[in-house]
Amino acid sequence: MTDERDAQGRRILPRTELAAQFQALGVQPGHTLIMHSSLKAVGDWIPGGVQAVMLALFDVLGADGTLMMPAQSSDNTDPAYWSAPPVPESWWPVIRAEMPPYDPAATPTRGLGALAEYFRTLPGVQRSNHPNLSFAARGKHAEYLVSEQPREAPFGNDSPLGRLVALGGYVLLMGVDHSSNTTLHLAEHRADWPSKRGIQQGAAVMRDGGRRWETVDEEIDYNADDFSALGAEYEQSIGYVPGRIGQAAARYLSAAPMVAFAAQWMNRHRE
Numbered sequence: 504m505t506d507e508r509d510a511q512g513r514r515i516l517p518r519t520e521l522a523a524q525f526q527a528l529g530v531q532p533g534h535t536l537i538m539h540s541s542l543k544a545v546g547d548w549i550p551g552g553v554q555a556v557m558l559a560l561f562d563v564l565g566a567d568g569t570l571m572m573p574a575q576s577s578d579n580t581d582p583a584y585w586s587a588p589p590v591p592e593s594w595w596p597v598i599r600a601e602m603p604p605y606d607p608a609a610t611p612t613r614g615l616g617a618l619a620e621y622f623r624t625l626p627g628v629q630r631s632n633h634p635n636l637s638f639a640a641r642g643k644h645a646e647y648l649v650s651e652q653p654r655e656a657p658f659g660n661d662s663p664l665g666r667l668v669a670l671g672g673y674v675l676l677m678g679v680d681h682s683s684n685t686t687l688h689l690a691e692h693r694a695d696w697p698s699k700r701g702i703q704q705g706a707a708v709m710r711d712g713g714r715r716w717e718t719v720d721e722e723i724d725y726n727a728d729d730f731s732a733l734g735a736e737y738e739q740s741i742g743y744v745p746g747r748i749g750q751a752a753a754r755y756l757s758a759a760p761m762v763a764f765a766a767q768w769m770n771r772h773r774e
C-alpha cells in the first residue's frame with residue numbers, strides 16, 4: 504500500500520483497507536448494526552467515496568449480515584418546533600398544507616450525511632414507514648427491523664431500534680460521537696425522570712389514497728443534549744478505547760448493554 508500523500512495531505516484509503524479497518528474495529532460476518540457517520544472525518548481519500556464505504560462494510564458483513572442507517576426526514580415535522588433555523592409563523596399553515604407526503608422511495612434524508620442519503624437509495628434497501636424518523640436497512644434482518652415503526656413511539660421497544668437490541672445488534676459511530684447515537688433514544692422509553700413528557704407532532708402522509716397533515720401524540724419529547732456525556736461515561740465504565748477508520752475516531756458497541764446503562768444513567772441524572 505502506498506503511503507504517498509496528495510496535495511491536501513491525504514492518504515489513499517481503498518475498499519479493501521477500509522474493510523480491514525471495519526474488521527479491526529469489531530465488525531464480523533453476520534452482525535447486525537446501525538451506522539452513523541461523518542465521511543469528512545475519515546480524512547483520507549477513498550476511491551469510490553460513499554459506494555466504496557458501503558461495499559467495504561458489506562464485504563465484512565457477508566450474506567448473513569444486516570446494515571441499518573437512520574433515514575430521518577426532519578423537514579416533515581411541525582414547523583412550530585423548528586429552531587435551526589426557525590421560520591416565520593405565517594409560513595406554518597403553508598408548510599402544513601404543502602409539504603409533500605412521506606414517500607419511503609422518494610423522501611430525502613436530512614442532516615444525516617452522504618452515506619445515509621446514498622444508502623437509502625441502494626437496491627435491496629428497505630425503509631420504514633415513519634414520516635420523519637424512519638430507518639433504512641439491507642440484509643438478512645432488514646425486513647424485521649424496518650417493517651414496524653409506531654408513530655407514537657418511533658424509537659420505542661417495537662421500533663427498528665428495539666428490534667436491533669433484541670437481535671443483539673451493534674452501534675457503529677464513524678467520525679461522530681454519542682450525540683449522534685440514535686439508539687440511546689430507546690433508553691428514554693425505558694427510563695423515568697421528573698420532567699419526562701410527550702409531544703404532539705405533525706407530518707404530511709399519504710392516507711387512504713390522499714395526502715393529509717396528520718397529528719400524533721408521541722410518548723416522548725426526545726432529547727439528545729446529554730448523549731455525549733452519557734456515552735463518555737459508558738465507555739469509561741467498560742474501559743472502551745475507540746478505534747479508527749482512516750483518521751476518524753470510530754466506535755463499535757453492543758447496543759443492549761449500552762441501552763441498559765443509558766436508562767439507569769437517565770434515571771440518576773435527568774431532572
Ligand SMILES: CC(C)(COP(=O)(O)OP(=O)(O)OC[C@H]1O[C@@H](n2cnc3c(N)ncnc32)[C@H](O)[C@@H]1OP(=O)(O)O)[C@@H](O)C(=O)NCCC(=O)NCCS
Pocket residue numbers: 538539540541542543544545546547548549550551552553573575614615616617618679682683684685
Ligand atoms: C452532519 C454530518 C452528517 C456532517 O458530516 P460530514 O462529514 O461533514 O458530511 P458527509 O458525511 O456528508 O461527508 C461529506 C464529505 O465527505 C468527504 N468526501 C467526499 N468524497 C470523498 C472521498 N471519495 N473520500 C473521502 N472523503 C470524501 C468530503 O469531505 C465531503 O465534504 P464536502 O462535501 O464538504 O466536500 C455529521 O457530522 C453527523 O452528524 N453525522 C451523524 C448523523 C446522524 O446519524 N445523526 C443521528 C440522527 S439525529
